[in-house]
Amino acid sequence: xxxxxxxxxxxxxxxxxxxxxxxxxxxxxxxxxxxxxxxxxxxxxxxxxxxxxxxxxxxxxxxxxxxxxxxxxxxxxxxxxxxxxxxxxxxxxxxxxxxxxxxxxxxxxxxxxxxxxxxxxxxxxxxxxxxxxxxxxxxxxxxxxxxxxxxxxxxxxxxxxxxxxxxxxxxxxxxxxxxxxxxxxxxxxxxxxxxxxxxxxxxxxxxxxxxxxxxxxxxxxxxxxxxxxxxxxxxxxxxxxxxxxxxxxxxxxxxxxxxxxxxxxxxxxxxxxxxxxxxxxxxxxxxxxxxxxxxxxxxxxxxxxxxxxxxxxxxxxxxxxxxxxxxxxxxxxxxxxxxxxxxxxxxxxxxxxxxxxxxxxxxxxxxxxxxxxxxxxxxxxxxxxxxxxxxxxxxxxxxxxxxxxxxxxxxxxxxxxxxxxxx
Amino acid sequence: xxxxxxxxxxxxxxxxxxxxxxxxxxxxxxxxxxxxxxxxxxxxxxxxxxxxxxxxxxxxxxxxxxxxxxxxxxxxxxxxxxxxxxxxxxxxxxxxxxxxxxxxxxxxxxxxxxxxxxxxxxxxxxxxxxxxxxxxxxxxxxxxxxxxxxxxxxxxxxxxxxxxxxxxxxxxxxxxxxxxxxxxxxxxxxxxxxxxxxxxxxxxxxxxxxxxxxxxxxxxxxxxxxxxxxxxxxxxxxxxxxxxxxxxxxxxxxxxxxxxxxxxxxxxxxxxxxxxxxxxxxxxxxxxxxxxxxxxxxxxxxxxxxxxxxxxxxxxxxxxxxxxxxxxxxxxxxxxxxxxxxxxxxxxxxxxxxxxxxxxxxxxxxxxxxxxxxxxxxxxxxxxxxxxxxxxxxxxxxxxxxxxxxxxxxxxxxxxxxxxxxx
Numbered sequence: 001x002x003x004x005x006x007x008x009x010x011x012x013x014x015x016x017x018x019x020x021x022x023x024x025x026x027x028x029x030x031x032x033x034x035x036x037x038x039x040x041x042x043x044x045x046x047x048x049x050x051x052x053x054x055x056x057x058x059x060x061x062x063x064x065x066x067x068x069x070x071x072x073x074x075x076x077x078x079x080x081x082x083x084x085x086x087x088x089x090x091x092x093x094x095x096x097x098x099x100x101x102x103x104x105x106x107x108x109x110x111x112x113x114x115x116x117x118x119x120x121x122x123x124x125x126x127x128x129x130x131x132x133x134x135x136x137x138x139x140x141x142x143x144x145x146x147x148x149x150x151x152x153x154x155x156x157x158x159x160x161x162x163x164x165x166x167x168x169x170x171x172x173x174x175x176x177x178x179x180x181x182x183x184x185x186x187x188x189x190x191x192x193x194x195x196x197x198x199x200x201x202x203x204x205x206x207x208x209x210x211x212x213x214x215x216x217x218x219x220x221x222x223x224x225x226x227x228x229x230x231x232x233x234x235x236x237x238x239x240x241x242x243x244x245x246x247x248x249x250x251x252x253x254x255x256x257x258x259x260x261x262x263x264x265x266x267x268x269x270x271x272x273x274x275x276x277x278x279x280x281x282x283x284x285x286x287x288x289x290x291x292x293x294x295x296x297x298x299x300x301x302x303x304x305x306x307x308x309x310x311x312x313x314x315x316x317x318x319x320x321x322x323x324x325x326x327x328x329x330x331x332x333x334x335x336x337x338x339x340x341x342x343x344x345x346x347x348x349x350x351x352x353x354x355x356x357x358x359x360x361x362x363x364x365x366x367x368x369x370x371x372x373x374x375x376x377x378x379x380x381x382x383x384x385x386x387x388x389x390x391x392x393x394x395x396x397x398x399x400x401x402x403x404x405x406x407x408x409x410x411x412x413x414x415x416x417x418x419x420x421x422x423x
Numbered sequence: 424x425x426x427x428x429x430x431x432x433x434x435x436x437x438x439x440x441x442x443x444x445x446x447x448x449x450x451x452x453x454x455x456x457x458x459x460x461x462x463x464x465x466x467x468x469x470x471x472x473x474x475x476x477x478x479x480x481x482x483x484x485x486x487x488x489x490x491x492x493x494x495x496x497x498x499x500x501x502x503x504x505x506x507x508x509x510x511x512x513x514x515x516x517x518x519x520x521x522x523x524x525x526x527x528x529x530x531x532x533x534x535x536x537x538x539x540x541x542x543x544x545x546x547x548x549x550x551x552x553x554x555x556x557x558x559x560x561x562x563x564x565x566x567x568x569x570x571x572x573x574x575x576x577x578x579x580x581x582x583x584x585x586x587x588x589x590x591x592x593x594x595x596x597x598x599x600x601x602x603x604x605x606x607x608x609x610x611x612x613x614x615x616x617x618x619x620x621x622x623x624x625x626x627x628x629x630x631x632x633x634x635x636x637x638x639x640x641x642x643x644x645x646x647x648x649x650x651x652x653x654x655x656x657x658x659x660x661x662x663x664x665x666x667x668x669x670x671x672x673x674x675x676x677x678x679x680x681x682x683x684x685x686x687x688x689x690x691x692x693x694x695x696x697x698x699x700x701x702x703x704x705x706x707x708x709x710x711x712x713x714x715x716x717x718x719x720x721x722x723x724x725x726x727x728x729x730x731x732x733x734x735x736x737x738x739x740x741x742x743x744x745x746x747x748x749x750x751x752x753x754x755x756x757x758x759x760x761x762x763x764x765x766x767x768x769x770x771x772x773x774x775x776x777x778x779x780x781x782x783x784x785x786x787x788x789x790x791x792x793x794x795x796x797x798x799x800x801x802x803x804x805x806x807x808x809x810x811x812x813x814x815x816x817x818x819x820x821x822x823x824x825x826x827x828x829x830x831x832x833x834x835x836x837x838x839x840x841x842x843x844x845x846x
């Protein structure tokens with residue numbers, strides 16, 4: 001892969017940007033029938049090139065193995081026939097969703113006779129910067145295409161050859177359906193200097209979505225001159241209120257923490273009302289023991305659960321993504337909400353309570369994209385919300401908050417129809 | 424006014440940010456009755472302090488006069504009793520609008536019984552950076568308050584003392600209504616270093632709205648680490664198609680160019696189909712002459728209108744904000760749209776045509792917030808769109824596009840209600 005510092009990124013990116021813009025102009029007026037056909041052709045291209053994709057993937061996994069990455073990481077990176085077929089199937093599922101473009105959001109006729117129609121339209125060109133598995137290349141491109149957008153992708157360096165192969169096939173699939181070259185492009189470099197140069201392309205890129213760890217997000221936020229929608233970490237909380245069904249609370253906690261600890265909507269910090277702390281601690285501790293969860297506790301719980309470790313200040317804002325849980329006693333729902341708003345990441349936070357007043361307080365004051373009462377935080381997900389495929393979960397407040405589907409990848413414009421009106 | 428480079432902006436801004444955040448937390452759960460009362464109290468405070476405001480304004484206008492600013496600028500800066508009463512009246516009009524917060528955007532019950540409600544909520548703290556007249560201080564604070572947000576304002580240095588007086592009164596009005604100190608704050612410094620430091624306060628400020636010229640917008644976009652909604656320039660176009668009512672076209676052009684040339688939705692470039700150029704030129708040129716409009720023409724129109732000047736390349740992207748108009752012949756609606764997408768600012772652009780097919784092409788392909796057919800571009804305005812008061816006109820695509828009212832100053836969150844659901 002090219003990492004030559006002497007590459008003139010600006011000039012090459014200008015060409016990539018122009019190509020994407022031309023593709024986006026065509027996509028903006030492409031009907032849903034052609035978009036469906038395009039997604040079908042993309043799926044077909046992937047399935048017809050399974051050996052090619054797997055060969056490219058082997059270059060990535062071999063190089064990763066030489067660098068000594070963890071077996072969990074290696075597993076996420078590896079593609080086999082089944083995984084490629086799943087990517088193709090994902091594209092077909094997106095194809096079948098309803099068209100997010102051309103929806104009439106509102107329509108009014110003004111007293112002077114002007115007809116004003118607010119209608120959903122694609123953004124244009126979306127830049128996606130990600131670090132994750134190679135299937136994101138296909139998932140992200142597909143959902144952007146459904147919303148009428150061209151994409152410029154920049155995947156993680158570990159999946160460089162896999163991503164190149166997949167992106168090339170997707171773009172060819174779009175051309176098979178009669179769309180111009182440039183619907184799907186992947187940066188041919190994987191170093192950060194190239195990303196920084198990409199983040200200055202505000203003439204061509206309408207929106208950038210970074211998905212990844214803290215340092216990536218900070219860099220994109222600092223460098224980008226176009227709008228950014230962050231998909232940031234999930235430091236998710238549950239607060240166990242002084243009146244609640246403790247057995248149910250423990251079931252919810254076990255699910256939120258253990259069902260899939262490596263994802264952003266998994267539980268990271270548990271807050272418990274001090275009045276039920278001792279009653280709660282026994283059942284809770286044994287459930288955590290059974291599930292192999294390491295506890296990092298405040299003084300109260302350190303005393304109640306002797307096998308636990310003491311929490312340090314950094315535990316309150318940690319996204320463990322592992323079987324580790326921070327636990328803290330609080331005096332009230334107010335203290336719980338304060339803690340969540342200060343230490344959390346505004347992702348998914350919940351209360352477990354049978355006191356309606358406290359649930360309402362929690363709903364009103366918790367500044368998170370998704371606020372739960374008496375359910376696991378693990379439901380923050382486009383599929384679970386009934387959106388179909390999702391591009392991720394926005395931790396921003398602007399435009400899209402929480403799970404983002406194809407609808408959230410559109411903007412709108414006003415069409416005004418007159419008969420000679422002047423002001 | 425303080426411009427001492429040795430001020431520790433970071434520390435002072437931290438205090439301002441914290442105060443705003445606390446105010447925003449209170450506002451997030453403040454009902455519309457109290458918000459109405461707050462706006463009334465703010466209006467009352469302004470009216471009760473007219474001499475104080477005018478005295479502060481005199482300090483600004485005297486210093487501006489010494490610096491030799493233009494009489495148009497001086498007029499915009501000057502406050503008299505009537506203008507202060509208009510500011511108060513503006514707050515009362517916003518008070519009477521419907522509450523944008525707490526609207527149920529969607530509600531669904533999932534197959535597992537989870538009830539998901541998507542509800543509009545305030546952003547929290549909004550930063551507004553502006554260069555314009557001191558009445559913006561009151562208008563912007565009022566509309567942000569209606570949407571449940573605290574504001575941190577940074578006005579132009581010319582209006583420093585006026586803005587300080589107004590902001591202090593508005594904040595006091597909010598306290599009269601029982602809200603905490605910090606609902607309305609104005610930066611006590613007016614130099615750019617202070618703004619740059621403010622733009623790093625992403626811990627406290629949820630959204631920044633810059634309103635002003637190109638250099639201000641570029642600086643804010645480059646420096647801000649929180650989301651930005653730009654209110655940028657309007658390089659607005661009209662395209663006169665080959666079939667249309669020429670008399671009506673000229674009436675629309677005169678209105679769009681001349682009714683108020685100094686605003687962002689005024690016409691700056693006229694495109695005319697080559698096939699009607701000579702028929703059009705006579706009527707058009709005499710109307711422009713009557714209205715004192717200077718024409719900067721391409722070769723075709725330079726020949727047809729001998730008294731016009733030749734346009735230079737920079738004329739095609741100029742926002743004159745004056746009685747100057749760039750004029751160019753094009754071969755087709757396609758060329759017109761291409762020109763608009765390349766040289767325009769995605770604000771307000773229109774077609775004048777009686778060919779339905781061309782109107783639809785123009786609607787579909789023009790990448791602007793508001794796209795007109797057979798009407799003046801001057802209608803892009805919150806009031807004209809039926810939104811009530813507006814905070815400005817967004818030239819961004821993310822979140823809000825075109826005129827922005829109180830509704831656009833809200834975000835949303837998902838409230839999920841369960842009965843013990845786990846995944």
